Amino acid sequence: xxxxxxxxxxxxxxxxxxxxxxxxxxxxxxxxxxxxxxxxxxxxxxxxxxxxxxxxxxxxxxxxxxxxxxxxxxxxxxxxxxxxxxxxxxxxxxxxxxxxxxxxxxxxxxxxxxxxxxxxxxxxxxxxxxxxxxxxxxxxxxxxxxxxxxxxxxxxxxxxxxxxxxxxxxxxxxxxxxxxxxxxxxxxxxxxxxxxxxxxxxxxxxxxxxxxxxxxxxxxxxxxxxxxxxxxxxxxxxxxxxxxxxxxxxxxxxxxxxxxxxxxxxxxxxxxxxxxxxxxxxxxxxxxxxxxxxxxxxxxxxxxxxxxxxxxxxxxxxxxxxxxxxxxxxxxxxxxxxxxxxxxxxxxxxxxxxxxxxxxxxxxxxxxxxxxxxxxxxxxxxxxxxxx
Amino acid sequence: xxxxxxxxxxxxxxxxxxxxxxxxxxxxxxxxxxxxxxxxxxxxxxxxxxxxxxxxxxxxxxxxxxxxxxxxxxxxxxxxxxxxxxxxxxxxxxxxxxxxxxxxxxxxxxxxxxxxxxxxxxxxxxxxxxxxxxxxxxxxxxxxxxxxxxxxxxxxxxxxxxxxxxxxxxxxxxxxxxxxxxxxxxxxxxxxxxxxxxxxxxxxxxxxxxxxxxxxxxxxxxxxxxxxxxxxxxxxxxxxxxxxxxxxxxxxxxxxxxxxxxxxxxxxxxxxxxxxxxxxxxxxxxxxxxxxxxxxxxxxxxxxxxxxxxxxxxxxxxxxxxxxxxxxxxxxxxxxx
Numbered sequence: 001x002x003x004x005x006x007x008x009x010x011x012x013x014x015x016x017x018x019x020x021x022x023x024x025x026x027x028x029x030x031x032x033x034x035x036x037x038x039x040x041x042x043x044x045x046x047x048x049x050x051x052x053x054x055x056x057x058x059x060x061x062x063x064x065x066x067x068x069x070x071x072x073x074x075x076x077x078x079x080x081x082x083x084x085x086x087x088x089x090x091x092x093x094x095x096x097x098x099x100x101x102x103x104x105x106x107x108x109x110x111x112x113x114x115x116x117x118x119x120x121x122x123x124x125x126x127x128x129x130x131x132x133x134x135x136x137x138x139x140x141x142x143x144x145x146x147x148x149x150x151x152x153x154x155x156x157x158x159x160x161x162x163x164x165x166x167x168x169x170x171x172x173x174x175x176x177x178x179x180x181x182x183x184x185x186x187x188x189x190x191x192x193x194x195x196x197x198x199x200x201x202x203x204x205x206x207x208x209x210x211x212x213x214x215x216x217x218x219x220x221x222x223x224x225x226x227x228x229x230x231x232x233x234x235x236x237x238x239x240x241x242x243x244x245x246x247x248x249x250x251x252x253x254x255x256x257x258x259x260x261x262x263x264x265x266x267x268x269x270x271x272x273x274x275x276x277x278x279x280x281x282x283x284x285x286x287x288x289x290x291x292x293x294x295x296x297x298x299x300x301x302x303x304x305x306x307x308x309x310x311x312x313x314x315x316x317x318x319x320x321x322x323x324x325x326x327x328x329x330x331x332x333x334x335x336x337x338x339x340x341x342x343x344x345x346x347x348x349x350x351x352x353x354x355x356x357x358x359x360x361x362x363x364x365x366x367x368x369x370x371x372x373x374x375x376x377x378x379x380x381x382x383x384x385x386x387x388x
Numbered sequence: 389x390x391x392x393x394x395x396x397x398x399x400x401x402x403x404x405x406x407x408x409x410x411x412x413x414x415x416x417x418x419x420x421x422x423x424x425x426x427x428x429x430x431x432x433x434x435x436x437x438x439x440x441x442x443x444x445x446x447x448x449x450x451x452x453x454x455x456x457x458x459x460x461x462x463x464x465x466x467x468x469x470x471x472x473x474x475x476x477x478x479x480x481x482x483x484x485x486x487x488x489x490x491x492x493x494x495x496x497x498x499x500x501x502x503x504x505x506x507x508x509x510x511x512x513x514x515x516x517x518x519x520x521x522x523x524x525x526x527x528x529x530x531x532x533x534x535x536x537x538x539x540x541x542x543x544x545x546x547x548x549x550x551x552x553x554x555x556x557x558x559x560x561x562x563x564x565x566x567x568x569x570x571x572x573x574x575x576x577x578x579x580x581x582x583x584x585x586x587x588x589x590x591x592x593x594x595x596x597x598x599x600x601x602x603x604x605x606x607x608x609x610x611x612x613x614x615x616x617x618x619x620x621x622x623x624x625x626x627x628x629x630x631x632x633x634x635x636x637x638x639x640x641x642x643x644x645x646x647x648x649x650x651x652x653x654x655x656x657x658x659x660x661x662x663x664x665x666x667x668x669x670x671x672x673x674x675x676x677x678x679x680x681x682x683x684x685x686x687x688x689x690x691x692x693x694x695x696x697x698x699x700x701x702x703x704x705x706x707x708x709x710x711x712x713x714x715x716x717x718x719x720x721x722x723x724x725x
Binding site for chain 2: 085086089090124126158159160232236238239240321323324325326327328335336346348349350351352353
């Protein structure tokens with residue numbers, strides 16, 4: 001059967017049109033996704049960047065007997081409601097630590113109340129008109145400024161927005177992830193090594209394999225329930241601690257690491273194994289000295305991605321009590337702690353307006369950490385990648 | 389060397405777990421998300437001004453908090469639970485069954501529930517009956533109970549604006565929802581003949597009432613976007629967003645602190661926390677925290693908590709509540725009825 005030239009031309013045109021259409025559609029999808037990303041990050045930057053600055057005002061602080069008893073007496077009437085209560089609260093303690101302060105009066109830059117902070121940033125504030133004028137006067141005299149907010153990175157949560165920081169959550173995240181990694185890295189890698197290198201291929205191992213793949217897709221909140229039932233109720237691990245949080249997240253990360261490790265092991269060509277067997281290595285020696293070192297970059301990449309996933313998780317932690325108000329920076333695995341996404345969740349529910357920017361600021365910090373973790377994974381893959 | 393290191397690490401981990409099982413300096417608190425902002429403020433103050441660590445507070449909702457609280461006595465159960473409503477008799481009985489027999493009740497103040505809208509609308513006055521008719525699943529019409537037919541506020545009463553009925557409110561797990569059902573739905577339906585003198589609290593599920601989750605900020609945001617809608621949330625959120633929202637007057641009374649404290653504003657409720665006195669020996673700072681909470685500098689009319697939206701009790705009630713906490717007064721079933 002032969003087709004005329006015209007028919008073939010028409011068919012060709014149709015096919016070209018079809019492929020052009022498909023190209024535009026897929027580009028459209030990409031553009032849509034990129035727009036969402038830009039809008040999201042842009043919104044976070046606009047809302048969150050002010051959180052890295054905090055208002056400070058310069059006022060006269062007098063260290064007297066009276067301010068030892070009633071801290072607000074240390075500053076003048078006019079400035080009292082502009083200064084953060086969290087700063088005033090610490091005056092007696094500072095005077096006890098530095099006895100030479102007693103009886104002196106000094107000009108000091110002190111932390112301003114969050115309402116002053118919001119006013120200087122041009123946001124809505126509940127300051128009265130007279131207080132607004134007082135802030136304006138201070139600002140003209142160069143005595144009210146927005147300065148870099150170191151406290152955001154060095155202190156824990158607080159009910160006073162000007163004091164609230166992400167440090168306790170960051171330390172909690174680190175402690176939790178140490179536990180997670182200490183548990184699920186060895187177990188995950190050993191499981192994968194067994195399944196890939198030692199286990200016979202029978203019905204039982206197939207069932208195990210299917211179950212591991214299923215586990216990786218289980219909603220994370222279920223791991224929280226499991227953690228509550230097993231660790232807290234059965235083993236009596238204390239609630240809200242990095243220990244129980246880390247163990248729970250380990251359950252969630254385990255399948256991810258097992259799957260990543262198995263893929264990495266499988267990518268090591270069989271010729272390596274055969275060569276090692278050929279010179280008389282035992283199976284364990286083959287795995288330890290040849291297969292594992294060669295697949296380590298892949299294992300590390302998978303683990304880092306699993307870690308990043310665990311880091312952004314909140315749902316299971318709600319159930320085991322890690323979404324809580326925790327101002328103290330935790331120092332051990334068995335002290336109550338919270339994690340960064342949980343901190344963001346807590347701030348998002350606060351009534352004070354000033355917490356909006358803290359929420360966005362916390363998101364920026366979390367995003368920065370996640371991006372650097374993922375970048376680290378990509379870099380490791382590129383650096384150690386071997387093609388066979 | 390390597391082996392020694394590993395053994396030490398394992399030993400340290402085990403010690404860490406065992407160490408926790410002994411006396412605890414950190415008070416553990418759970419409970420209502422409405423009381424949470426106040427309790428965490430006190431907790432922070434307690435941590436900053438005493439030698440004890442800051443108490444841990446989880447926001448679990450009133451019901452969830454009381455469930456954990458009544459699970460038993462000892463390690464792993466909370467010392468204090470916050471509630472935005474009074475303990476139910478069923479919860480009290482469950483506590484007793486599980487050995488939690490020595491409980492002190494502390495009443496800290498009031499919270500008004502605001503029925504608010506975007507302030508681009510005109511001020512509005514609603515009666516509880518009108519709110520009930522807008523939200524009930526079944527309403528009486530010509531003596532019969534029928535599925536709620538009202539689409540616009542003006543369908544209920546011609547004096548109301550011609551706006552679509554859309555209300556964002558808390559989910560059933562929330563204490564705010566419990567209180568709203570009791571103070572508005574029950575109060576309005578008790579006198580209606582069609583329900584046979586029984587309280588009716590079923591809220592319609594045809595899309596007019598939208599369950600907006602536990603986060604009140606979310607409702608606030610929705611209201612600024614959808615200016616036709618109303619929202620139900622705690623008074624402190626209304627106060628904090630006074631630039632964009634206004635509260636509807638209910639039965640002619642606007643949601644103002646004085647009106648809520650005096651009980652004139654009908655949709656107001658008391659807030660409590662409950663102390664498990666049996667933990668006093670194991671957790672020494674527990675009562676100190678409770679006393680700080682009840683002090684005049686916190687819950688008084690000039691106190692810090694007023695600044696973040698608490699509506700103080702009248703002076704006599706305050707003194708009485710403080711007295712009960714200081715003397716560790718034991719809660720009896722008869723108190724709750």
